[in-house]
Amino acid sequence: MTQYCALHPLDQATSLESLGDDRYRGRFPPSYFNMVGPFGGVIASTLLNAVLSHPKRHGDPVSMTINFAGPVDDTDYEILARPARTNRSTQHWTVELIQHGQPAITGTVFLAIRRDSWEGSDIQMPEVPEPAKVEVLDTTGYRPWMNNYEFRVVDGHFHPDGSAPAQRDSHSTLWMRDEPPRPLDFLSLMALSDCFFPRIFIRQQQRALVGTVSMTTYFHGDAESLRQQGSRPLLGVARAQRYFRGYFDQVGELWGEHGELLASTHQIVYFKSEGF
């Protein structure tokens, strides 16, 4: 009997060949593509992978910022991941993805060796029906990357057929996980933090031309918190704050199934909306 041991699609998409000297090479598969390039979450996850697989890595991720400076396509790219400063229990990285001779992505990653401390929360996970009681979103006809996720939208749906009126705000709550299921780690959590529909789609209930220009994710759990979550769905909550002269922001939280805030995320997004 032959046993197949296939990599999860996310691990395939974020895999890198080390070239030494802080350099890596890779290529994004069509299965994680969005409208005109790879899904931003998988780009972020791949840059994080470069840091986490680097021989000089010192600690686990606490924050990451990624800037989408130019288009990325399905040909080879190179990543440059350099430790800018290493302290006793922290490490700051700068990362860059270069394609066709130009920086297409820039970013920074902060790692730390966490130590025990007083712990607390100022906010609580919203009370929502458990995942099994919420319908799975049919992603047929959506962009390819969405088929690598399972979404169960609790509220703040997007109806691409135009059947819903514009909303008063863009607040959404949804259960989300990798599809097929994959045990949560920093790579999948980074990608999941970019999984929300663009907020203007929810607010206006119609598609618009959008592109994230900068995204920051803070990790509020450690490797053990993520291990405990396993492959069960996370509860994602997202909303915008302001849409002004071509840019809007998105604020989001990702909760473990048992009410532990595992990540918070923010992004600023370019938009061009013809309809309003």
Added chain:
Amino acid sequence: MTQYCALHPLDQATSLESLGDDRYRGRFPPSYFNMVGPFGGVIASTLLNAVLSHPKRHGDPVSMTINFAGPVDDTDYEILARPARTNRSTQHWTVELIQHGQPAITGTVFLAIRRDSWEGSDIQMPEVPEPAKVEVLDTTGYRPWMNNYEFRVVDGHFHPDGSAPAQRDSHSTLWMRDEPPRPLDFLSLMALSDCFFPRIFIRQQQRALVGTVSMTTYFHGDAESLRQQGSRPLLGVARAQRYFRGYFDQVGELWGEHGELLASTHQIVYFKSEGF
């Protein structure tokens, strides 16, 4: 009669000597110092100033991320500000502050030439008493940098004398402006976005050892929005979300006096709290 035309303290603190080739030199004045180094907001503002005074600048700030990688003192530093990619209406920068031969600060700045678009808000400014009706915080005995600001705390005070019990959450609302008053621009708004007391001070009502490791600010107004605000106070709102194994986050908004969201800001902060 002699007329004095003195630079505002913020302009003195953020002033730079251009060395050409994307390089600048400066030094932080003691008047903007915090506990062991300069106030993070004035460091951010200075790095932003390097970008905004660069001959290759193309657009106005939409987002900035700054990482505090190592200590900064009151001796000379050098800033390296490089345009990573310039597009038709956007520009991505990487910035670094080097002192004693090591990168102490890293960051990225995103500029854009904004165009008119549909505009909207998903949130509203909280209803609070007007600035004149709120007592000015007496900053005598506080860190030097605080004397460059006027704070009028509406709620979520910090009582350093230990006279208040620990709070259920760290939510604060306060009016804030430069002192002496200074017309708002991107430099002062960037610095103001780091003006909140560390959230753990509010939550626990006692000081703790804290240090911001990464901060991101999104600008939701343009130069004209800032000009209209003039030197009047902004309403700042801040809260934490989670405190976990040595790090907590802070989420904040800065509102113009007439209810326009001018900036949103996020940071992740190292803390060591002995008391709990």
